[in-house]
Amino acid sequence: MRDDIMVSKPRILGFLCHWCCYAAADAAGVARFQYPPHIRVIRVMCTGRIDPVFILEGFLQGADGIFVGG
Numbered sequence: 615m616r617d618d619i620m621v622s623k624p625r626i627l628g629f630l631c632h633w634c635c636y637a638a639a640d641a642a643g644v645a646r647f648q649y650p651p652h653i654r655v656i657r658v659m660c661t662g663r664i665d666p667v668f669i670l671e672g673f674l675q676g677a678d679g680i681f682v683g684g
Contacts, residue, residue, distance in 0.1 A: 623652040624678035629668070631661045635683030660684070 630636040636657045639649070649655075654677075658664055661684030669680050 623650065625676060626653045626679045626681060627672040627677040628653060628655045628681040628683060629658050629661060629664050630655055630681075631684040632657050632659050 628635075630639060636655070639655060642649075661682050664682060669682075672680050
């Protein structure tokens, strides 16, 4: 575990289904809700099409956690 995780917020990468979770996140944006800046969202057409390499690459690029919502 990295030492800086304890003092900073974890960086989260989210893969969100266009038809389900991303639609809800988009509606929240229209209502002017905000999510924390340490969360990054990537819209995918279907979470079933996410290559496991994408998740591994997220960790290699510094993400502390990955969220897949479909």
